[in-house]
Amino acid sequence: MIAVAIHKQLGDFQLDAEFVAPAGVTAIFGRSGSGKTTIVNGLAGLMRPDSGRITVGDTVLFDSAARVNLPPQKRRIGYVFQDARLFPHMTVKRNLTYGGTHDADNVIAVLGLADLLNRMPSGLSGGERQRVALGRALMCDPQILLMDEPLAALDAPRKAEILPYIERLRDEVKIPILYVTHDVSEVARLATTLVVLEAGKVNIAGPVETVLSQPEAVPLLGVRAAGAVITTKIAGRLLDDGLTELSFSGGRLLLPGMLGVLGQTVRLRIPAQDVILSKEAPTGLSALNVLPVVITRIEIGRGPGVAVGLKAGEDQLLARITRRSAQRMGLAVGQKIYAIIKATAVGPEDIGR
């Protein structure tokens, strides 16, 4: 477990971040300038907080009260930078082994680096660079892994190429990962815990399913990025129609594409703006997915939109509709209504393992 309390004044900007990151992937989410990178630099020892305390398990990395400040080279933290930062004068192999050769064969195999070993960094694509940087960080046997927007500089196909590697890492390498991002899709796919940062302060933190389905999170994440994450199992495959049937506590969903094998766990992010609400069970609609739900919260924002928290079985969903619709329909907490989800609303970037 990682416990972080960092206070730092940087010009006009003040960082006062406190949070706890349990095992698994903790996403630190926020707009640019919200202090995400400053936090991970504090963890890595590249930025010295004015005050605070940082611990990883039983190891104290920084404690202003006890005057402890381990230098970066003593912290055993793997840091994957946004810009990879491979040493340009060394081959991929020398880059990888710079900090150590821990579990080298496995790391090279998992990240698919075998064919790159004798290349120079200048000849690598952006995706390959990030894979090498990831491997380099893992080979020094870190006790935690920091990833500072590792995919931000990559285009969509490259992202799609690397995300499965990070998912494998999460499931196979049992070290806590702190993952900085401003992309909700990455949060939904990878994270187990979510810390939302706003102007240097932690606004919401908790398990990713809980945080993302809170109506209060909508303005923080951005209205287009908001959406609940649910964990489903593949219950059937409709080969003729090219659809996959997924079951979860709130019912069944049909989504396009072959998403995996029967019984496999699939995480979905359902964008709040693509959930339609109806008071009666709709008929004659093209949408395939109609779920009976109960309204748990109605959060009126500053703009014309309203975020509606929904309970489907044991899972939480989130819908974003206009205030006008909410008034006209007379929505209220406790009402039983129907949520309609268009099968194509959940894009491939929102589906993870």
Add this chain to the structure above:
Amino acid sequence: MSSLFGPQEWTAIFLSLRVALVATLAALPLAVWIAYVLARKSFPGRQLLNGLVHLPLVLPPVVTGYLLLVVFGQQGPIGGFLQQTFGISFAFRWTGAALAAGIMAFPLMVRAIRLGFEAVDPGLEDAALTLGASRGRVWRSVTLPLVLPGILAGSVLGFAKALGEFGATITFVAAIPGQTQTIPTAIYGLLQVPGSEPAVLRLVIVSVILAMGALLVSEWLARRMARRLGRT
């Protein structure tokens, strides 16, 4: 070959090479350190240090030579101390010529090497630290190899400047044949004597060849290094 140049000319050529080489090599470690400090550290008095380093570039060389005479001469505070403690003397000896050449070349070396440091991303050094490397190892394995082209450029520039140094040298240590008479001061001396144009021309050609040679060697080294860095 020996008939091509008179003995006095040979002496001047060898002395010039020796003075320039010693001046460059002696100034290099200090130039690298100052360049690093100016490129990376911020501290009170940084601008003052920067100005001090560049002073020989903007002062009339005669003034630099005179100041050297005052400070490093046998009666000077540093010159006298070195003479009495270590028996090192600068006045009117080739070591003095090397000191003058080194000081005149210093600002050019610092400028070039500083550009080299500024071209190295400090983020790479941070990355090396997070991988567990000690500060010394980061310097040896990351910073130094990446700044090497800048150090090379600074050295060649410094060597060329030291080879051609005239004003400060002749003011500080005069032009004593066999002791302090380098190619430029020899050319100047010969120009005062009627009928020595052929000797002047020979030394001028040698000057051009030495300068071109230094440039070509540095180009060749820089290209080899670029290949090693995988930038070509």
